[in-house]
Amino acid sequence: MTGRESARRSSAPFSAERTGAMVLRYVYILRGSWPRIIELAYWPLMQVVLWGFISKFLATNSSWVAQGAGVLIGAVLLWDVLFRGQLGFSVSFLEEMWSRNLANLFVSPLRPYEFVVALSLMSVIRTVIGVVPAALLAILFYHYSIFDLGLPLIAFFFLLLMLGWAVGLLITALIMRFGLGAESLAWIAMFAVAPVSGVFYPVGTLPEWLQMVSWALPSAYVFEGMRAIIFDAAVRWDYMLAALALDLVYLAAAGAFFLYSFHVSRRDGLLMKVGE
Amino acid sequence: MDDEPRDDAAAAALGAPRFSIEVRNLTKSFAELRAVDDISFSIASGETAALLGANGAGKTTTIAMLIGLLIPDSGAITVLGEDMLRHRHRVLGRINLSSPYIDMPRRLTVEENLKVFARLYGLGNIAARIEELAEELDMGALLRRPSGTLSSGQHSRMALAKALINKPEVVFLDEPTASLDPDTADRIRTYLMDYQARENATIFLASHNMAEVERMCTTVMIMKGGRIERSGSPRQLIEHFGRANLEEVFLDIARARGAQ
Numbered sequence: 223m224t225g226r227e228s229a230r231r232s233s234a235p236f237s238a239e240r241t242g243a244m245v246l247r248y249v250y251i252l253r254g255s256w257p258r259i260i261e262l263a264y265w266p267l268m269q270v271v272l273w274g275f276i277s278k279f280l281a282t283n284s285s286w287v288a289q290g291a292g293v294l295i296g297a298v299l300l301w302d303v304l305f306r307g308q309l310g311f312s313v314s315f316l317e318e319m320w321s322r323n324l325a326n327l328f329v330s331p332l333r334p335y336e337f338v339v340a341l342s343l344m345s346v347i348r349t350v351i352g353v354v355p356a357a358l359l360a361i362l363f364y365h366y367s368i369f370d371l372g373l374p375l376i377a378f379f380f381l382l383l384m385l386g387w388a389v390g391l392l393i394t395a396l397i398m399r400f401g402l403g404a405e406s407l408a409w410i411a412m413f414a415v416a417p418v419s420g421v422f423y424p425v426g427t428l429p430e431w432l433q434m435v436s437w438a439l440p441s442a443y444v445f446e447g448m449r450a451i452i453f454d455a456a457v458r459w460d461y462m463l464a465a466l467a468l469d470l471v472y473l474a475a476a477g478a479f480f481l482y483s484f485h486v487s488r489r490d491g492l493l494m495k496v497g498e
Numbered sequence: 499m500d501d502e503p504r505d506d507a508a509a510a511a512l513g514a515p516r517f518s519i520e521v522r523n524l525t526k527s528f529a530e531l532r533a534v535d536d537i538s539f540s541i542a543s544g545e546t547a548a549l550l551g552a553n554g555a556g557k558t559t560t561i562a563m564l565i566g567l568l569i570p571d572s573g574a575i576t577v578l579g580e581d582m583l584r585h586r587h588r589v590l591g592r593i594n595l596s597s598p599y600i601d602m603p604r605r606l607t608v609e610e611n612l613k614v615f616a617r618l619y620g621l622g623n624i625a626a627r628i629e630e631l632a633e634e635l636d637m638g639a640l641l642r643r644p645s646g647t648l649s650s651g652q653h654s655r656m657a658l659a660k661a662l663i664n665k666p667e668v669v670f671l672d673e674p675t676a677s678l679d680p681d682t683a684d685r686i687r688t689y690l691m692d693y694q695a696r697e698n699a700t701i702f703l704a705s706h707n708m709a710e711v712e713r714m715c716t717t718v719m720i721m722k723g724g725r726i727e728r729s730g731s732p733r734q735l736i737e738h739f740g741r742a743n744l745e746e747v748f749l750d751i752a753r754a755r756g757a758q
Binding site for chain 1: 528558559562565566567568569587588589590591593594595597599600601602603604605606610613614615617618619620644660
């Protein structure tokens with residue numbers, strides 16, 4: 223294939239090859255830096271160790287935890303899916319900002335939505351690298367397997383990832399618009415979601431007005447759904463459908479905001495100015 | 499540059515636009531600053547053209563608009579016959595850019611960086627193209643090195659390899675030989691001229707190196723305050739201003755002296 227033939231092919235509206243090229247680029251980064259891979263797994267492992275011991279203590283001092291063995295470890299693992307999902311998305315984008323590579327990407331045939339798909343795929347890869355070792359550690363140390371949740375676990379995983387992508391899209395849009403001064407949002411934004419998601423306690427624990435906020439978040443349905451399986455052996459499909467509907471709404475809104483920010487960045491000449 | 503009436507029918511008969519780049523009444527402001535002020539020009543296919551000007555004259559802003567990184571306030575840009583404001587994705591695979599204002603991931607090796615961009619441009623035989631560029635740009639020994647460990651001259655060659663990875667029909671080069679030693683810079687110029695002749699490519703460059711521009715370019719546009727103050731071939735400008743070389747012409751215009 224000549225360069226000019228490939229150039230004609232490169233005007234296709236969506237290209238798996240271009241998306242794959244971006245994933246390859248992030249895999250090269252991960253492969254070339256073992257401290258980065260260790261860092262991905264480090265925090266989830268530490269969280270499981272911490273919450274494992276808290277669970278052991280509370281199992282003998284709290285009837286609620288005693289009735290639902292593993293509820294806290296399951297919660298922390300699913301929380302890490304949400305947090306790592308968002309972080310994996312945002313950090314992959316930040317790699318482009320840190321290396322001043324955005325302009326190179328956007329003078330190539332890469333489309334913004336192909337870039338977003340690549341970031342989402344990297345979010346899955348980074349989340350799996352981070353959370354699977356922690357899940358295995360929970361089996362080994364505390365005899366709790368999150369895989370006992372069965373097939374709903376797959377739904378929980380993707381429902382939380384989708385919310386992570388939506389928040390990640392929002393953050394990357396803000397970073398693209400306001401520069402690396404907004405970088406810290408990538409590490410802190412998700413913690414605003416945690417208290418109202420009912421990660422470690424039922425949504426009913428919250429004040430009534432805050433419960434309304436909680437039920438507007440897909441994550442609240444996932445964590446309530448997890449507790450329904452652990453405590454009542456019931457699979458709440460209604461919760462899953464509600465979470466999916468909310469995820470789609472948030473993803474659409476965040477995607478539109480990302481594209482708007484991309485337009486503003488092109489209008490204001492920000493794509494050539496970003497960097498460390 | 500060619501401002502003669504267009505013969506679109508003749509161009510169409512040849513199957514290619516007569517001009518690689520056409521700009522009409524291009525304007526861009528940032529807040530109160532008018533960075534580019536109503537400029538118009540056309541660059542014929544296969545031509546090497548240069549945009550000169552002092553820092554802040556509007557060169558980089560102009561190039562950013564030509565390649566679609568920056569949306570103009572008003573005006574029209576056509577590259578390879580396509581409207582860049584409406585259909586830039588039809589043409590992005592046929593053009594490329596090298597600029598000192600942008601970089602590539604420093605932890606990736608040179609080869610990894612080039613592989614990623616080769617895939618982004620949808621190239622077929624990627625290994626062969628990288629090998630070809632490595633040989634032409636004398637960078638075979640650099641392929642396995644992380645790009646963050648390269649000297650500035652080696653880094654410039656990597657950036658140039660990326661800019662030529664897709665054999666672009668139009669290549670935009672911002673300061674292509676800045677930070678290169680005279681020997682390497684001379685080889686790069688020779689290589690670019692060979693590439694331009696071999697591929698009948700259009701080269702559009704911004705440079706502060708007047709000797710480089712005199713040697714490589716058939717058309718020169720000198721910008722000042724966002725406007726094109728003068729344009730023509732290097733020889734025409736030198737004769738018009740009665741100077742010995744392009745650098746003296748540039749200084750005359752920058753300091754507002756000489757022929758009007």
